[in-house]
Amino acid sequence: MWRLTTDSKLPIYLQIVDLIETKIMNGELLPEEKLPPERKLAAILGVNRSTVVRALDELTARAVIVRKQGSGTIVNAEKWGLFAGQSTNWRHYLTQGGFTPSVPYARQAGIMEKDLSAKVIDAATGELPLEMTPKLETPSLSWQSFIAEEQLEDAAGYQPLRVTIEQQMKTSYGLKTRSEQILVTSGAQQALFLITQCLLKPGDAVAIESPSYFYSLSLFQSAGLRIFALPMDAEGVVISELKELYHKHRVKMVFVNPTFQNPTGLVMSLQRRKELVKVCAHLQIPIVEDDPFSELAALDATIPVPLKQLDADNVLYIGSLSKIMGSTTRIGWLIGPAAVIERLALARNEMDFGLSIFPQVLANAVLNTVGYDAHLKQLQQILLERRSYLVAALEETLPNKLIYNKPEGGFHLWVKLPVEFRSIRDFDVFANNNLLIMPGFLFGVKEPMIRITFARLSEREATEVAQIIKRIILAKQ
Structure with a gap:
């Protein structure tokens, strides 16, 4: 109205x-x-x-x-270069999921996914299905115990959890950090929110990978930032393009997801990582490294070291438990220079975005439980199997029709279709066939691309997905 x-x-x-x-x-x-x-x-x-x-x-x-x-x-269907100003208070988007209500297609997909009466295949939601969440024992703590644990919390979060994260980063990646350099957050999105709201100002230009799930997030527009596309090739972001963006728009920060990138599944090569941190250090551009998928590599996959290990001073590192423990585990962390972490922690408290002690205590207990490593290996194996189900179904049903690369980890397969979609509304054909996917325009590209979340698909569902895609392609040819 x-x-x-x-x-x-x-x-x-x-x-x-x-x-x-x-x-x-x-x-x-x-x-x-x-x-x-x-x-x-x-x-x-x-x-x-x-x-x-x-x-x-x-x-x-x-x-x-x-x-x-x-x-x-x-x-306007695009957000590249858009300066939205600050006419609206977007802080309530902090608690939303990966795609906010400002993305109508994604919102409608969420409504359909929750409609239990509809026989919908959900290959869109970027979260673990319930059956893949860990079956681990959690500690039985009294109310008094939680109150006692709260005494171990300061503005940056629950101290024992920060020590655990410190140890985990050293064991998994050889990354040496200290607990005062770690800020516990209520998921990766809160870390991104604090960075965009507290370290940047309205009108600043930032570079994000293209395509990227960052493009779909309203928090960049809510902070009044202008986002610019940073093209990628098979090895990761193109360094010459970054230099051009910097000189043309005075880019103030670079946001990347270098390991099993969302949506492409690409792993940035070690050489490209070294080039990226070198150029950004020279231009004095901080890097934000979002790393939710590194621990979900195939068992035999070799993953380059995090950008944070290559340049501890100029990289802000974001980690999260939600891809391993499930979306209800809204615990993440931000690792950066101690002075930056202190500033962001104080800013969060002033915004009244403090953390509950309950998920922090439980997360710390789970990370230290005997069964955690076994759960992680089992999850890696299941994800590899589910990727294989989808790839096999697509190859059998649509041989030589689709273009994609098989990722060695993560949740997603990024697929190019052999037909054109003239408008955004054309992608409704997937939902009309009871298949939820994420179309390429949500990630900032115009090509006929779709992201399929194989993590949510059984072998039977993967076969059905391939059949639905085949019907859609045949109908459009």
């Missing part, structure tokens, strides 16, 4: 700007959707046409909408 609030003190044209932005963010207006003509919109809102024109001019300047001669005004 197109209606302005009567109690707002903002100028009317800014009220119209806020109204349209809100409709876009909550999914009422979809990317590429056409807005009412200026005269009609003015009549609906009961304002002068000149007021509507001024509002649309403002939205055009922000790249929120696009005006096309002879076609009218449409919602």
Whole structure:
């Protein structure tokens, strides 16, 4: 419904700007959707046409909408280079999952996935299915015990958990760190939120991989940041492109997911990692390394060292338990210079985003339990099997029709389809066939790409997925 609030003190044209932005963010207006003509919109809102024109001019300047001669005004489908300003308080998105309500396709997929009456195959959700979460014993603690443990918590989190993370990083990656360099967070998204809100300012330019799940996150726009695409090749981000972005836009920070990158599954080569940290150190560009999948490599896979190990001072490292323990385990961590960690910890407390002691104590207990390593190895084996199920089904059903690389770990297969999708709405055909996938536009690309989460697929479901994709391709040819 197109209606302005009567109690707002903002100028009317800014009220119209806020109204349209809100409709876009909550999914009422979809990317590429056409807005009412200026005269009609003015009549609906009961304002002068000149007021509507001024509002649309403002939205055009922000790249929120696009005006096309002879076609009218449409919602911009891209976010590259967009400066959203700070007209809306997005902090409530902190507690959301990987895809926020500002991505209507993903929101609708979430609704369908929860509709138990529908026979929907969920190959979209980037989380472990329930049957793959660990069956580990948790400690039986009294209320008094939790209160006692709370005395071991400071602004940066539960001290025993930080010590455990310190030991784990040393054992797994040879990364030497100290507990005062570790901030416990309620998942990776809180770490990203704190970085974007506290270390950057509105209007700053940041570079993210293309394609990347970072593109789908509203937290960059909520902080008023401009995101720019950093192209990748088979070895990872293209360094020459990063240099060009820096000189053209004065990039202030680089966000990468170098190991089993989401959505491509790509592992950045060691040589490219060395080049990246060297160039960023020279240009004084901090790197944010998001690393949720390193421990989910195939048993025989060799993974290069984290960027953090190559440059401890210039890399902020984000880890998480959610891909190993399940999405309800909202525990992550951020590793960086002690001064940065202290600043972010204090800022979080001022925002009243403190952590509950309960998940921290439980996470520490699980990480130290005897069965944790066995669970990790079992999970690696199951993921490898499920990847094989999907690849075998696709090769049998659609031989030589699809383009993809087989990842050696992680959750996802990134697939190029042999047909064109003219608009975002064309991807609805998957949901209409009771298959939930993540289309490429959510990751910032225009090619006919889809991300399939094989982690959620049994052998039977993988076969069904291949059959559905075949039907869709045949129908579009």
